Amino acid sequence: MSESGHSQPGLYGQVRRRRRRRGERDVGAPGQNLSGPSRDRDYQPRERRDGSEDPPGPLIQKTPIILAKPPGERSKPTQNAPVVGPSVLEKPIMLMKARDEGGKPGTPPEVAVQASGPGPTKMEREGQRPTQPVYQIQNRGMGGSGSSGAVDPMVGQSKLLPPDKMKHSIKLVDDQMNWCDSAMEYLRDQTDMLVVGVIGQQGSGKSTVMSLLSANTPEEDQRSYVFRAQTPEIKERGGNQTTGIDFFITQERVIFLDTQPILSPSILDHLINNDRKLPPEYNLPHTYVEMQSLQIAAFLFTVCHAVIVVQDWFTDINVFRFLQTAEMLKPSTPSASHDSTGSTGNDDGAEYYPHIVFLQNKSRREDFCPGNLKNMHMMVDKLMGHSHLKYKGTLSMLDCNVFPGLKQDYLTTEVNMFLLPVQESDGEDTLTKVGSGTYPLFSLLPGYRGHPSYSNMVSKFRSQILAMPRCQLSHTILTEKNWFHYAARIWDGVKKSSALSEYSRLLC
Structure with missing residues (x-):
């Protein structure tokens, strides 16, 4: 048996006892020669499948990225998202938060309308203040610019424009x-x-x-x-x-x-x-x-x-x-x-x-x-x-x-x-x-x-x-x-x- 195989008998016994308690199939024996590559194939997958231990340093920072979409993508509506229903009501909540805060529920929709435009434009992703007036956003509805039922912004703006100035009676x-x-x-x-x-x-x-x-x-x-x-x-x-x-x-x-x-x-x-x-x-x-x-x-x-x-x-x-x-x-x-x-x-x-x-x-x-x-x-x-x-x-x-x-x-x-x-x-x-x-x-x-x-x-x-x-x-x-x-x-x-x-x- 190689030197590496006799160096960690206690560790191998602990792994076998842990696998028996979980009902897993025992692979190898204490007397087997577990060389470096085979031992790596045996230990590494077991540690990744086992959720009892957290991965080391770099994996902790990547976990939020794997489990959640970036804030910019979360504010974008999907192509097949319905215009009406609960998803419509959630739209202001997605728009009202900044990028680093995500989309936490419970914030009033008025803050969302004042903080951002009808859709996540390039200016909003860069943190700049939108130049579009608030009354145009409210008139366009809550469906967002990407939804199929969204109103044209020019139409919404024309509804709030003052009547034409009379030039004659x-x-x-x-x-x-x-x-x-x-x-x-x-x-x-x-x-x-x-x-x-x-x-x-x-x-x-x-x-x-x-x-x-x-x-x-x-x-x-x-x-x-x-x-x-x-x-x-x-x-x-x-x-x-x-x-x-x-x-x-x-x-x-x-x-x-x-x-x-x-x-x-x-x-x-x-x-x-x-x-x-x-x-x-x-x-x-x-x-x-x-x-x-x-x-x-x-x-x-x-x-x-x-x-x-x-x-x-x-x-x-x-x-x-x-x-x-x-x-x-x-x-x-x-x-x-x-x-x-x-x-x-x-x-x-x-x-x-x-x-x-x-x-x-x-x-x-x-x-x-x-x-x-x-x-x-x-x-x-x-x-x-x-x-x-x-x-x-x-x-x-x-x-x-x-x-x-x-x-x-x-x-x-x-x-x-x-x-x-x-x-x-x-x-x-x-x-x-x-x-x-x-x-x-x-x-x-x-x-x-x-x-x-x-x-x-x-x-x-x-x-x-x-x-x-x-x-x-x-x-x-x-x-x-x-x-x-x-x-x-x-x-x-x-x-x-x-x-x-x-x-x-x-x-x-």
Whole structure:
């Protein structure tokens, strides 16, 4: 027997006894010559199959790599992984942990969404912060970029983009008094909005005023206004530019509604000369024109926060009679049953009335005299004394520093009235005629007009309108889209109103 075979008899006996206790087959005998190679073949496999002893040093570090996948591979979804089910819920847990921490359960999914992108990109594996916004990750869902049901990131991003910016007005009600749905694509699901409507007689400047309040300045060309004003050709033949109701919404979420003129002679002339067929419930053209105007005014009194009454001279008694009639025929405020955003606690019997503002457009220099201004306020207050419309307390010319010498208590019966002067070209009042020529007089100083410039007055009026209180239009809080559906219901109710039908019958 070799020297190596006699050197470890005790060790071989221990191995045999251990193998007999496990019931293994005995190989060899103490007297056999177990050379180096055969002994290695006998001992090495036995020690690897025996789990009672841990492998030496290097194998301890390799054990986690053999038993678990690397963190980068664990975050990758498999090709055949289902999109729905428990695996979908585990996706944020895999994404929320760093590489060295693995994917421990119990961490909130919000941390996962903020800590990583929808999939393990190269930047995330290198430890860099993802540049993709969090709202895009939430919109793409929990399936990951590698799953078959994942949403395209561009589609998810487009759903959260703001609506397109309007460049011109569109129709809310056409010339046939039919409702249009084209304005829906410009509205959002948010409640912070202001709705401003306008009514006035033909040629008073309604469209120009609404354009200056919404998106344009007096220095721009009127042909680029969002609400088209009367062209010289239309003025020459005594026509009107706006028909029905035009819609425009600004990026500040202010909705402007421009309307056709009330009691318009050009619309009546168009009905008579073009032999347009009247609806069966109307017998005479002038009755149809008046009822159209009342329907529009009653509609604005129900869906607007503020209604601007534009006049180009002070004052027409027929305008105030028309306002009182429209208020009488205004439909009752219904509850927006389609909106589930919440109730406000208002009484069910409370009626809504908007703020009304009287705009004296194309005012003369004499109208800005404090005495004449006080007389106009007193007259409007007496004419609107029995009205439920909110015609005072929300707009003041004295707060605009237009009359710096007047005290706040000068107008004891101050109503919501504002004066806009005639739009004049710059430098028109700074020329004087001397002899046979015209020379500049006080060229460094503006000419006296009795009021600030037209642009300054428009800016002051715009700031007053945008600061109007945004009262609640119905018994529930309305978003922009819900307001659109609510306005459609009101318009349909106005056209089918029994009170308006009875009033139309009495006019015949």
